[in-house]
Amino acid sequence: MTGAVADFAERHLASTDVCVALSGGADSLALTAAAVRSGLGVRALIVDHGLQSGSAQVAESAALAATELGADARVLRVEVGRIGGLEAAARTARYRALEDARDGVPVLLGHTLDDQAETVLLGLARGSGARSIAGMQPWTAPLGRPLLTIRRAATRAACADLGLSPHDDPHNADPRFTRVRLRAEVLPLLEEVLHGGVAQALARTAGQLRDVLDVVENVVDQHSAVIAGDTVDCGHLAPLAPAIRSRLLRRWLTRQGATEPTETVVRAVGLLVTGWRGQGPVAIGGDHDHRLEIARRDARLVVERRVR
Template identity: 60%
Template sequence: MDRTGALTGDPAQRAVVGAVRRFADRHRLTRIAVGLSGGADSLALTAAAVRSGLDVHAVVVDHALQHGSDRVAHDAADTARTLGATAEIRSVTVDADGGPEAAARRARYAALDAARDGRPVLLGHTLDDQAETVLLGLGRGSGARSLAGMRPWRPPWGRPLLDVRRAQTRDACRGWGLPVWDDPHNVDPRFTRVRLRTEVLPLLDDVLGGGVADALARTATQLRDDADALDEPADRLLAETAHDRALRIDALDGRPTALRTRVLRRWLISIGAVEPGHRTVSAVDALVTHWHGQGPIAVGGDADHRLVVERVGGDLTARRIPR
């Protein structure tokens, strides 16, 4: 299909290809990498990117978390090549910090970043993934930025399919005759997202009369502009306040809560805290605004050490304590 021509194919194929074309045109993309797992979302994205006339390099990350993952990775790479993309496989080691989902995500993004060779990386997250992300943020009380969900574009990461449903990517792959790999982790109830997908969202749809995923995705879009308006001054304040894994308290005290807590959350992530939620950020914020001699606040760590934040003189400082 010529990028200037009419879209062809069934409705699901048109939806996926149209989303990729619009995204590529909006951001003037010609050479891209795609994070390819072999699942329906990333496979449909890869096919749509090729059909949109883009120069596509597929990067398949083998997490080695399941028996036969190397074969799955090779099959996905081969499928990408038959579509007209170049492809490579990156094998990673997943540590245990922050739980298996967060650790696998960190390893995957690091591998994609290392392999992209200057290209932006397109990811196959759909409207359903966005809804799950918003619901997770709501449940964790992580604030407006979490409720704003995943950004469609934050270089080098792009998500063209955030308005496309998961069922559409599967239908598109079926129409194109592409071999879809179904990750057994996607139906494993040990993972929080799986239970949201298979239990919570269907129940909400039943109780509220449907449309919950679309409503949650709209919520993300509506909140993103508000969050963006606060992110820039928070980044500036963090740059002015942080030094040597510490944070100056006098520069934070008296600032609006929405700004101050954004700075604290960014700083916590920078020192190694994994996705600090409302309770953690509020406890650290109390070291600034309601100081009465309280002890160190645990904000993360690993099997051997706890990561804690404490108030020392005029600073918030971070240190690791052996368990």
């Protein structure tokens, strides 16, 4: 595991200073230990969501474990909203706190190969598109995931070898959460039916798809001039391959104010280019007072703001 972190640091990091997002669980504890042992200057950031009784004590225990391993530690207390559900709101609060506290230093996350397999399965089940099925990137600055080739069982074994006592978050066993049921029910069944190796195969497939998508994104970059302005010439978009066109549209829509445009929205805007039949504008978001729409005017895509 120390070797995996050292290899990651050599490949992706410009300096030896890092933060580690430490929950107190086995994965992030093992990552903290491996990062220290690999020679990195480690500051553990422990986010206390305040969602469970005793969470402050768990956070302080994690901070103590980090300092005993040779890392600096800081506890970040956050308030979790309810927009988008508890799980999503907690994640939003956590990443915001990490961003505010990292002081320009990369943040290492303890996601493992098992987490990657779960992410790929969720993406497949939800039809979220190729990028979702490609799983988590090992490095998307400032976030790094050095343990994506390491099994969850290995992090527990590492903690046992070091005499560490990881905290088992009750939420990680709560069947109300989709990912928990995937972990506890679906993946074990797939492993049984397919005679093992499923998690590794899913993670391997994700890596292969990321390689393909990197090539596609390079081609998209070569056509970025097509979407450089506030309006887009449909004549320049129409001849492009669908995969290139949809990615260009997604980039342009995001730039115009769309928040994570869905596949349905991108497809509808694409039909303004390649399936023009005089259809009306496509809503892409907005705020409390105005709605943002994409319309086709004189063979160009334009952004229109309408009062709600």
